[in-house]
Amino acid sequence: MVIWILIFLGLVLAPSCSYSVSNNTRYYKTPTAPSPSPSHSSPPYYPILKKGKKMPPPTPPLPTPPPLVTPFDYFKLVETWPTSFCLVKNCVNPPPPSPVMRFTIHGLWPSNKTNPQPRDCASNENFDFLKVVGPSLPLSDFRKFWPNLLMVKKTDEFKLWRDQWIHHGKCSSMYAKDFYKLAFQIYLKKDLKAILLMNGITPGGTEQESQKIFDAIKSGIGGFNPEI
Ligand SMILES: *[C@@H]1O[C@H](CO)[C@@H](O)[C@H](O)[C@H]1NC(C)=O
Ligand SMILES: *[C@@H]1O[C@H](CO)[C@@H](O)[C@H](O)[C@H]1NC(C)=O
Secondary structure, three states: OOOEEEEOOOOHHHHHHHHHHHHHOOOOOOOOOOOOOHHOOOOOOOOOOOOOOEEOOOOOOOOOOOOOOOOOOOEEEEEEEHHHHHHOOOOOOOOOOOOOOEEEEEEEEEEOOOOOOOOOOOOOOOHHHHHHOOOOHHHHHHHHHHHOOOOOOHHHHHHHHHHHHHHHHOOOOOOOOOOOOOHHHHHHOOHHHHHHHOOOOOOOOOOHHHHHHHHHHHHOOOOOOEEE
């Protein structure tokens, strides 16, 4: 049984959506844009003038322009149950079944109630994943909660995270960093496994009726219809 849980989270993100819809002006700004250059992140250096007077501090860099605004209806958080996923996909390092196994994040998808779905919203510019993650988005969280189960070589590690930004995140009208952060926030707020366990649905062994899973998740996430 493959479980791709697609959860409707329109409510949580309503402000972002209404903003997108209310202003359809498309103005482009690469969302990778520039964290401050290294010279700005090092301690400021003010040349000393005569009599110890300091130069006025340098004018701050121009604010980063906002990302491309794209209209969409709601966000969908897509999660994977690793054991089921690896039954149908060629996982290189399938996680061993374990009582501590949890759903993992696949992606956060800006979505529309009806087709067409937003996707690949801006040019495929060079996106440096490591420049985006920082102390507030530790790689350890990505590895733990958002693993690439299809990872073949070590360099593939960033591929899932990068691809999810390029195909979906860029349609979110958010900066990459905020986009990833939001995915983690929603994921951690609603623990699907806990919701299922509370409803007597346990992993492994017996087959489960998908309607039962649907109902449990729907009530666990505040009445939104999941896609299974
Ligand atoms: C939409 O956004 C653009 C770009 O920032 C701005 O110039 C314009 O005034 C906005 N329009 C509305 C209706 O808010
Ligand atoms: C998604 O829906 C919004 C309206 O809710 C629409 O403006 C937008 O064009 C749609 N996206 C695509 C890719 O068609």
